[in-house]
Every structure is written in C-alpha cells, then in structure tokens.
Amino acid sequence: MAAERFSIGEVATRTGLSVDTLRWFERERLLLRSVSRTSGGRRVYDTADLEWLHLINRLRTSGMPIARIREFAGLVRSGPGNEAERLAVLVEHEQAVQVRIAELAEHLAVIQEKVRIYGEHVLAGTAAGLWAPVAGND
Amino acid sequence: MAAERFSIGEVATRTGLSVDTLRWFERERLLLRSVSRTSGGRRVYDTADLEWLHLINRLRTSGMPIARIREFAGLVRSGPGNEAERLAVLVEHEQAVQVRIAELAEHLAVIQEKVRIYGEHVLAGTAAGLWAPVAGND
DNA sequence: GTACGATCTGGAGTGCACTCCAGCTCAAGG
DNA sequence: CCTTGAGCTGGAGTGCACTCCAGATCGTAC
Numbered sequence: 001m002a003a004e005r006f007s008i009g010e011v012a013t014r015t016g017l018s019v020d021t022l023r024w025f026e027r028e029r030l031l032l033r034s035v036s037r038t039s040g041g042r043r044v045y046d047t048a049d050l051e052w053l054h055l056i057n058r059l060r061t062s063g064m065p066i067a068r069i070r071e072f073a074g075l076v077r078s079g080p081g082n083e084a085e086r087l088a089v090l091v092e093h094e095q096a097v098q099v100r101i102a103e104l105a106e107h108l109a110v111i112q113e114k115v116r117i118y119g120e121h122v123l124a125g126t127a128a129g130l131w132a133p134v135a136g137n138d
Numbered sequence: 139m140a141a142e143r144f145s146i147g148e149v150a151t152r153t154g155l156s157v158d159t160l161r162w163f164e165r166e167r168l169l170l171r172s173v174s175r176t177s178g179g180r181r182v183y184d185t186a187d188l189e190w191l192h193l194i195n196r197l198r199t200s201g202m203p204i205a206r207i208r209e210f211a212g213l214v215r216s217g218p219g220n221e222a223e224r225l226a227v228l229v230e231h232e233q234a235v236q237v238r239i240a241e242l243a244e245h246l247a248v249i250q251e252k253v254r255i256y257g258e259h260v261l262a263g264t265a266a267g268l269w270a271p272v273a274g275n276d
Numbered sequence: 277g278t279a280c281g282a283t284c285t286g287g288a289g290t291g292c293a294c295t296c297c298a299g300c301t302c303a304a305g306g
Numbered sequence: 307c308c309t310t311g312a313g314c315t316g317g318a319g320t321g322c323a324c325t326c327c328a329g330a331t332c333g334t335a336c
Contacts (some may be wrong), residue, residue: 007282008282008283009281009283018324018325019202019283020324020325020326021323021324021325023284023285024323024324024325028323032217037279038332038333040283040284040331040332040333041283041284041285041331041332042282042284042332042333043220043283043284055252058245058248058249059249060323061241061245062195062242062245062246062249063242063280064239065322065323066322066323066324067322079286083256083259083260084260086256087253087257087260090249090252090253090256091253091257093249093286094246094249094250094253097242097245097246097249098246100242101239101242101246103199103200104200104201104235104238104239104242107196107199107200107235108232108235108236108239110196110199111196111197111200111228111231111232111235112232114228115225115228115232116230118221118224118225118228119225119229121221122221122222122225145312145313146312146313147312147313148282156295157312157313158293158294158295158296159293159294159295161313161314161315162293162294162295166293176302178302178313178314179301179302179313179314180302180303180313181313181314198293201290203293204292204293204294205292212334224277234302260318
C-alpha cells in the first residue's frame with residue numbers, strides 16, 4: 001500500500017527520461033492509461049506507472065520500436081484474455097536482443113583484431129600502408 | 139594483383155547496402171576517395187573499395203554514427219602520420235560496443251525473467267493481474 | 277499577495293540516416 | 307537500330323524518436 005505519488009519531474013529523474021519524453025509517451029499511448037491529475041491539472045504518477053515506465057524503457061533501450069511498445073501496451077491495456085499474445089511479444093523481443101548481442105559480439109571480435117594488429121604497427125612505428133589511400137595500386 | 143572491378147550494383151549485392159546508400163556514402167565522404175569511373179561515367183569499385191566498405195559497414199552496424207565514420211575516413215584519407223588517432227577511434231568504438239553488449243545482456247536477463255514468470259502463469263491459466271491496468275489499487 | 281520555478285497544451289522543429297524521384301545517359305542483346 | 311535495364315545527378319521527401327517552443331497556469335516559499 002502507501003501508494004506513492006510522483007510529479008512528472010520526479011519521474012523524469014527516476015527514469016532518466018525527459019519531462020517532454022514522458023508527455024510524449026503518453027500522447028503516443030505507451031502508458032496503460034492516461035496519468036491521473038491533481039485538481040490543478042498536473043500529472044500524478046503512482047508506483048505502478050513508474051514500474052511500467054521502467055519496463056517499457058527497458059524494452060525501448062534494448063531496441064524495441066515505439067510502435068511495437070504501443071502494441072504491447074494496447075494488449076496489456078485491453079485486460080485479460082490475451083496473455084499469450086503479450087508473451088509472444090516479449091519472446092520475440094527476447095530473441096531479437098539475443099540476435100543483436102550475437103551480431104555485436106561478432107563485430108567486436110573483428111574490431112578487436114584490427115585494434116590488435118593496428119596497435120602493434122603503431123607501437124612499432126610501421127603503420128604506413130594499413131588502409132593507405134593508394135596501397136599497392138599500380 | 140588481378141584488380142577486380144565491380145559495378146555499383148554488384149557492390150550493393152556484396153555489401154547488403156543499397157545502390158542509393160552507396161552513392162550517399164560517397165557524397166558524405168565516407169570513402170577514401172571518390173570512386174573511379176568508366177569512360178561513360180559509371181562508378182567502378184575495386185577490391186580495396188570493397189574492403190573499406192565492409193569495414194565501415196561493420197562500424198556502422200555496430201553503432202558508430204556516420205559523422206564519426208566520416209572523421210575516421212578523413213584520418214585514413216589524409217595519409218600516414220596519424221595512426222595513433224585512427225587507433226584511438228577504433229579503441230573508443232571497441233569500448234562502446236562492449237558497453238552496449240553489457241547493457242543488452244542486462245536487459246536480456248530481465249526480459250527473460252519476465253518471460254519465464256509470465257510464461258508459467260500463461261501455462262497455468264492464472265495470468266490475470268500481471269500488469270493489469272488496475273492491479274490492486276484501492 | 278507576490279515572486280518564481282514547475283507544469284500545462286498544441287504544435288512546430290530537429291537530427292539522423294537514409295530513400296525516392298525526374299529526367300537523363302549508357303551499354304549489351306536481338 | 308532499337309529496346310531495355312542499369313546507372314547518372316541534384317534535390318526533395320521520409321520515418322523515427324524525440325525536443326523545443328509560446329503563452330498560460332499552478333503552487334509553494336517568502
């Protein structure tokens with residue numbers, strides 16, 4: 001219980017998102033419902049809002065497009081009965097992240113190899129000719 | 139030797155980049171020099187061009203911004219004497235990729251945990267209440 | 277009651293990385 | 307020759323994800 005309430009500024013601080021981005025998320029229907037307001041019209045976020053924001057921020061920073069997050073939010077918003085669909089979205093994204101990590105690992109290996117070879121030549125002062133603009137052309 | 143020559147279409151096929159993107163890379167000065175031409179004005183890429191394209195495509199798909207690739211190309215283009223700077227660009231990117239992989243791995247772990255828990259509930263038919271729009275509010 | 281920082285709305289603007297287009301030329305096959 | 311597909315240029319357009327206003331209001335501290 002003890003439902004905590006946060007201003008948009010506090011939520012921005014806690015999530016690392018900007019105030020503008022938080023309002024934009026809402027307009028884009030990424031939240032489960034429109035945030036409640038004070039009598040004066042200011043947004044009041046509760047703990048559940050904050051948790052949801054942390055989740056979709058994680059999805060977002062791990063590469064899920066906003067449109068897909070909107071779909072996911074739509075599924076959750078429409079209540080029970082579509083849990084399998086929600087799960088499918090998560091599983092698909094899980095796989096996408098795994099693929100991305102594998103790609104990055106391969107890129108990293110190649111870059112590290114280049115760094116190693118290039119670094120040795122730089123140390124030895126014999127780097128000339130590596131990616132030289134006119135390397136060995138007649 | 140046996141300097142192979144490729145049309146822009148062949149290069150597109152081999153790199154996975156579109157013909158438009160290849161021309162755009164050139165305009166953006168990401169290449170080591172402007173590609174040579176046939177008498178009729180068509181671009182002719184050689185093996186070195188292709189190798190360079192593979193490298194910068196790797197940098198690009200692993201998250202290096204185009205502006206940074208342009209800087210790197212500029213260093214290489216300006217000939218010998220700045221190898222340490224070139225190496226620094228690569229090392230910085232290597233670290234950026236490592237950071238990104240670590241971030242993604244953390245996101246993946248959280249998502250996998252959610253998939254696991256959510257999947258169990260879906261299987262058991264008791265998913266209601268997970269991210270329900272009004273879960274447990276008074 | 278006043279100052280002032282936070283928040284409000286609707287809409288315009290930005291940055292990045294392409295992508296598409298019109299109108300044209302080139303080159304290989306029949 | 308003629309057709310047809312690939313390639314050419316310069317410039318405009320697109321998609322995504324924010325980001326930044328202007329002009330007004332709210333609310334807490336003095």
